[in-house]
Amino acid sequence: GIDEALKNKRVLITAGPTQEAIDPVRFISNHSSGKMGYAIAKAFRNAGARVNLVSGPVNLKAPINIDLTHVKSAKEMFEATKSLFGGADIIIYVAAVADYAAKNVSDIKIKKKEGDLSIPLERTPDIAGTLGKLKKSHQIAVGFALETNDALENATQKLDKKNFDFIVLNSLQDKGAGFRYDTNKIKVVHKGGLLKEFELKSKDDVALDILNEVKEVLKNRPI
């Protein structure tokens, strides 16, 4: 039901993968399903928040009473997120943004030839990192980290670098956690170092845990 602490709060969430075109028929992407981001968006909506969801290409239904912006590439996600950022109280970066995009997108289908092919790639904008530098003191930012190794150390570095209030870690090592599953097992690292570990649970329940962590941050700061 409606949560007084979150009622009418403006929440901005990025979700899903991005697709980086190589030519008219091919792209670089990843296995993100968008389920975690959409679950978080619905949890905040149900609590009475006003939710903007910026979503890469996913196979999920558009949730009702959520302002949904569809994007494809990291650049498009960056532009959409940037334009909504100033009006947001809480920003949650769940999207699995592609790290690289083709330097030159071919406008015709690339023909196969004998031998190997190399495609020059360039870095995509770091959405969370760039907007982290513009973050105001009233804004709360939450990041995600998916690591296959050195998870805690990398997550803590990311937390500082991208100016997150806390970061949600999910490991591909945990059974039933991460991409495509309906369950997830997370750890949360707060700015300042507080670490919380959670059980394996449904992504809807994980979303509620994350919502509660946001409420903790809200409680500990003046409005």
Ligand code: C5P
């Ligand atoms: O650096 P890394 O990709 O592991 O950081 C993960 C966090 O940063 C996630 O919250 C993700 O949504 C965000 N991110 C982003 N833009 C990128 C890369 C990651 O917003 N280009």
